[in-house]
Amino acid sequence: MSATSLPQGFPTPQAGASPQPADLPGGRLPLRLRLSRRRARRVLTIERLWRALRLPLVLLLAWGLLGLVRLPQSLPDLLHSILEGALLFGVFYLAYRRLHASKPLTEREIDQRIEHDSALANQPLSTLTDQAATSGPVPDATQRAIWAQHRARTLLALRNLKVRGPYLFPDWGSRLGLLACLLLLTGGVFHAAPHTFSRLRAALLPGTDDDTVPLPHVQAWIDLPGWARGAPIFLSETSGPKAPLPQGARLHVVVSGSTGGPILRGTGAPTLRALSPTSWEATAPLMRSGTVTLTVRGRQLARWPLKVLPDLPPQVTWTARPKAEGWRTAFAWQAAQPSGLKSVTVVLSWPPGRAHPRQVSRLSLPFKGHPQTEKTVSVIDTSENILAGLKVEGRLEATSLSGQTAVSAPVVFRLGSRSFSDPLARALIETRQRLGLRDETLHEAEQDLSLLAALPLPASLQLPLATLLVHLQTTRRKDGSLQPILADLWYLALYAEDRATLGPQMAALMARLRADQRAAELALRSMAGHQPVPLDQQTALHEDLAGMETALDHRMALMRQLAGQNGLLIPMPQGKGTPWHRLAGKIQTEALDGQTEAALMHLAEMSEMAEQMRQAGTPDLQELARQMQARAEARLQRRALQDLIRRETALLNHGQARLAVVQHKNDVVAQSRDISQMSTAELLRQLGMQPPAELEAQAPAPEVTLDPATEQQQAQQRQEDHATQKALQTLDRILENRGKTLTGKQTQGLLKADRDMQTALQALARRDDPQAVSAEEKVLQDLSQARNQMRQNQKAAQGKSQGRLGFIPPQGQARPQSQDQGGQGEEQDPDEDGQDPDDDSDTPASQANRDPLGRKLDNSPESDAHIPDRHDDAAQAIEKELRRRASDRTRPQSELDYLNRLLAPFRAQSGTGAGSGTTDSQP
Numbered sequence: 001m002s003a004t005s006l007p008q009g010f011p012t013p014q015a016g017a018s019p020q021p022a023d024l025p026g027g028r029l030p031l032r033l034r035l036s037r038r039r040a041r042r043v044l045t046i047e048r049l050w051r052a053l054r055l056p057l058v059l060l061l062a063w064g065l066l067g068l069v070r071l072p073q074s075l076p077d078l079l080h081s082i083l084e085g086a087l088l089f090g091v092f093y094l095a096y097r098r099l100h101a102s103k104p105l106t107e108r109e110i111d112q113r114i115e116h117d118s119a120l121a122n123q124p125l126s127t128l129t130d131q132a133a134t135s136g137p138v139p140d141a142t143q144r145a146i147w148a149q150h151r152a153r154t155l156l157a158l159r160n161l162k163v164r165g166p167y168l169f170p171d172w173g174s175r176l177g178l179l180a181c182l183l184l185l186t187g188g189v190f191h192a193a194p195h196t197f198s199r200l201r202a203a204l205l206p207g208t209d210d211d212t213v214p215l216p217h218v219q220a221w222i223d224l225p226g227w228a229r230g231a232p233i234f235l236s237e238t239s240g241p242k243a244p245l246p247q248g249a250r251l252h253v254v255v256s257g258s259t260g261g262p263i264l265r266g267t268g269a270p271t272l273r274a275l276s277p278t279s280w281e282a283t284a285p286l287m288r289s290g291t292v293t294l295t296v297r298g299r300q301l302a303r304w305p306l307k308v309l310p311d312l313p314p315q316v317t318w319t320a321r322p323k324a325e326g327w328r329t330a331f332a333w334q335a336a337q338p339s340g341l342k343s344v345t346v347v348l349s350w351p352p353g354r355a356h357p358r359q360v361s362r363l364s365l366p367f368k369g370h371p372q373t374e375k376t377v378s379v380i381d382t383s384e385n386i387l388a389g390l391k392v393e394g395r396l397e398a399t400s401l402s403g404q405t406a407v408s409a410p411v412v413f414r415l416g417s418r419s420f421s422d423p424l425a426r427a428l429i430e431t432r433q434r435l436g437l438r439d440e441t442l443h444e445a446e447q448d449l450s451l452l453a454a455l456p457l458p459a460s461l462q463l464p465l466a467t468l469l470v471h472l473q474t475t476r477r478k479d480g481s482l483q484p485i486l487a488d489l490w491y492l493a494l495y496a497e498d499r500a501t502l503g504p505q506m507a508a509l510m511a512r513l514r515a516d517q518r519a520a521e522l523a524l525r526s527m528a529g530h531q532p533v534p535l536d537q538q539t540a541l542h543e544d545l546a547g548m549e550t551a552l553d554h555r556m557a558l559m560r561q562l563a564g565q566n567g568l569l570i571p572m573p574q575g576k577g578t579p580w581h582r583l584a585g586k587i588q589t590e591a592l593d594g595q596t597e598a599a600l601m602h603l604a605e606m607s608e609m610a611e612q613m614r615q616a617g618t619p620d621l622q623e624l625a626r627q628m629q630a631r632a633e634a635r636l637q638r639r640a641l642q643d644l645i646r647r648e649t650a651l652l653n654h655g656q657a658r659l660a661v662v663q664h665k666n667d668v669v670a671q672s673r674d675i676s677q678m679s680t681a682e683l684l685r686q687l688g689m690q691p692p693a694e695l696e697a698q699a700p701a702p703e704v705t706l707d708p709a710t711e712q713q714q715a716q717q718r719q720e721d722h723a724t725q726k727a728l729q730t731l732d733r734i735l736e737n738r739g740k741t742l743t744g745k746q747t748q749g750l751l752k753a754d755r756d757m758q759t760a761l762q763a764l765a766r767r768d769d770p771q772a773v774s775a776e777e778k779v780l781q782d783l784s785q786a787r788n789q790m791r792q793n794q795k796a797a798q799g800k801s802q803g804r805l806g807f808i809p810p811q812g813q814a815r816p817q818s819q820d821q822g823g824q825g826e827e828q829d830p831d832e833d834g835q836d837p838d839d840d841s842d843t844p845a846s847q848a849n850r851d852p853l854g855r856k857l858d859n860s861p862e863s864d865a866h867i868p869d870r871h872d873d874a875a876q877a878i879e880k881e882l883r884r885r886a887s888d889r890t891r892p893q894s895e896l897d898y899l900n901r902l903l904a905p906f907r908a909q910s911g912t913g914a915g916s917g918t919t920d921s922q923p
Contacts, residue, residue: 033125036161040113044105046166052098056091061181063087067203068188068196073210077259081206118162124154201298207260208298216258218294218301222286223250227339227401229370240304245286246339247311248402253282258296266292309338313406316344316398319375324416327383331365333376333408337400340370345397348385350437352393352412359437361387366601370401381608382416384490386436389417422500424461425493427452432489435482442476460504464492491515502614506558509551510614516547517607520587524603528596541591545584548606552580555613563621580606633742634794637735641790644731645783648776651721651728651760655773658714662769665706680885680895683878684902692898715767722764729757743793749786753779879903 063084066072072080111125169175192199198210220235225248233241255262256279264270267284275281286292286308294302320332335344344365349357363385365378382388392415396408420426431448434440440448449469457465468488475485491514498507523541527533556578575581583606590599681691706714736750756778763771885891886899 030155030158032161033155033158036114036163037107037110039163040110040117041105043163043166044109044113047168048102048105049099050166050168052102053095055098056095058181059087059091059094061185064200064203065184065188068192068199070199070202070210070212073199073202073208077207084204084206114161114163117164118160120158124158205298211299213297214257215299215301216296217256219254219256220294220302220304221252223252225249225339225402227342227403229340235302235304237302238304240292240306244307244309246402247287247308249286249308251284251286251292253294255280255282255294255296255301260297262301263295264292265295266290311339311400311402311404312337313404314341314398314400316396316406316408318396318408318411320377321411322346322394322413324414325379327381327388327416327418328379329382329413329416331363331378331380331394333365333378333396334374335396335398336373337398337404338372339404340372340401341367341374342370342399342401344374344399347395347397347407348387348415349393349395349410350387350390352391352410357393359387361385366604368598368601381611383418385415386433386486388415388433390415420493420497422497424452424455424457425497425500428489428493428496432486432493435489436486442472446472446476458499460499460508461492461496464488464495468492498614506555506614509554510610513548513551513607513610516544516551517603517610520544520548520603521600524587524591524596524599527591528594531594533592538588538592542588545587548610549578549580549584552606552610552613553578555610559613559616559621563625566621568621568625580609583609630742630797633738637739637742637794638787638790640731640735641783641787644728644735645780645787647724647728648779648783651725652773652776652780654717654721655769655776658717658769659773661710661714662706680882680899683881718764718767718769721772722761725757725761725764729754729761732757739790739793743797745793745796747786747789747793749782749784749789753782753786756782 063072072084075083112123114120115123115125169178189196195211199212202208202210218237222233222235222241222245224230224232225246228246228249233245235241251264251267253262253264254275258280259278261272261274261280262282264282264284268287270282270284273281273283284292286306288310289306289308292304292306293300294304314335314337316333316335318332319334322329322331324330331346333344335341344367346363346365348361348363350359350361351357363380363382365380367374367376367378391412393410393412395410397405398408399405420429427448431440431445435442435445446469449465449472453462453465453469468485471488472485474480475482491511494514495507495511498510502510520541523537523544527537527541530537583602587599587602587606590596590602684691732750732754736747736754739745739747739750756775760772760775760779763769763775882899882903886896886903888896891899
């Protein structure tokens, strides 16, 4: 067919042109067809995936249904894991095989799905991909034009293309299978509710329990570190300890009734230990703050928010530059650490300022216990140190109970040293220091001692010096330690000094005391860490302390003799009344209890007493006599004040008795009157209550006329009380003046008591017993305050005037036997705590049956302290009248409020509601 023979309406093709669809530029398919093909591809892909995966999904659904009836989790964990692993392997393998066997989608399958869902006849989409049928091998231009026109018309007809959703259940068999699965799933969920999710989780996770399994029993506690004081802290399931925990505490958890071990999260590396097949113990260190959770077989059993204090190094600083005070050195320092301080040491370096000093020495600073914060001035005898008298560099080194260490900034100061007046003692000390500082060799020191031994010395010095020279030669030959040589040189120098200044007897006594003190110190250090202490060590320590006591007793006897020669009569203690006897007992007790540091501190205190007594002379004995006289004066003042309180209490009792007679007379008169005619103030007085001021002003108490005999008796008693009160006021002024002379401070309580006594005198003169009683009560309160102020002033004055022998208590004022922390009876000076042996004001027996003012209680009806019983007839009648008045709305609101407050306790007891007016729970 030629171009001229084409039907009418067909475009004439140009020569050499390829026919294209009429509505598509470049031959592209329309957008609606491309979107339909894309959706059809997705739908067909979903259908193929469903056909490949529906069997594996059915297997997983079956496993879930078995989990809802608790079949997998009821098996042993190992068997559960094997079966679940086999199932998952089979599911994935089956899915892989089915997916791998699926063939890729073709364009024709996609078009057929579009033609089927769009109900297109004769497969029109195939026209778009087919080729025109031609008579020759290559179509001519006319044939291509006709075919292009046919495709264009076909595209114009494809305007309503549809692609339906996937056909997952195309037949009745698949639909019935879906219905069966839904019924089984619904039945399983209904059976497991409300534990559906927990059962599914337990079925899918081996080693996990669902919520229907009983929870195991949990015991949890926290052990504090060894350096921290405190008992174990037990934990509940939801709350942790309120107080912060020290770093390094250990959490212990014991779980019973579980086949699986517990898991701790939020702590350090936990340690798990099986106690039995169903019991487990887990421990973990607590190193930081946070929330710790305990999980057992997939379930959280406990949750504890914990706050852990970090174990920081101590803070230690100098508060002042160390200062030499004679042979002592005062170290002013402060240190702090939350876990408590274990030790504070001064590290001395000589020469100062060098990175590598020639000599390093350490001094331990004493303090009591293990405080968290300590700020003090430690005065230590540094005369024995090899660096005594030299300028050194010192650093503070603090160690906490947890083992943390910190060092302060260095300071340069001069170390305290002992001054020696004897030439031989000075030569020995200089040789000792040169030898200790390595300024001379052992051979040179031997030559120095040989020259000293050649001097004409007494036998008590010549023999120790020769023995020391032999010891030095032996040490030089064997290359031994220098410490024994240095110690021997020190003690020999002290003996030479004492012999030259105090005489041979006192020197021998002090030498014996130092030897016993050194032996006791070595014995205490050897006892450290040995519990129980061996009997031979206890015996050795007892003998050493007994030797020190004997030496101190001998020194006390010499002091008593010296005091007699100077005309001083000082009642010095003897035997068990001496303070060193008490210290010796405490040292032995602390040594047996393992408190070595405390025992060494008390041993140093005992040695300090010996040193003070060694240097004591006539001025010190005179100061001791003055102190004991001041103590006796203070004791007399306290007794006088106690007598003043007793007599003032008697005056108060007299005034209260007079008021009680008037009150009793008033009650008798009131009982004869009609209650309804009484005022509210009178009703309250009948109940033993004091009415408020506004009610007193509205209805003052009626005047009661006493019989002439009683009136005369009370008048005479008031006159006597007035004279007694005047005398007590004079005694109060004398006590205030003598107290000011003794302590240098005024006693404010005595000054206030003087003013209140003047008020009481004026009230007694006016025959105003209520005013007098009120003033006398204030006087007793003032005197009670004055007693405490007097004790404080006397203690402060005694502390300021402590001389060299201030530790010696007066004879006959021994401390009563009491159990202290070691169980050792301790003697106590009554002046130290302000208690007098004959002062019964603070004893438990005297406080029994007394009111706060110290008066004896009297609950008789005539007494002012008597409170009537609310169940008697009179009280019930008064209560009824008060209720009637509280319901009277014509009374003032202030009176109604007061009445309702009074009746609130009665209403609470009887269960009735509040009446009119404002109620208040306070009586």
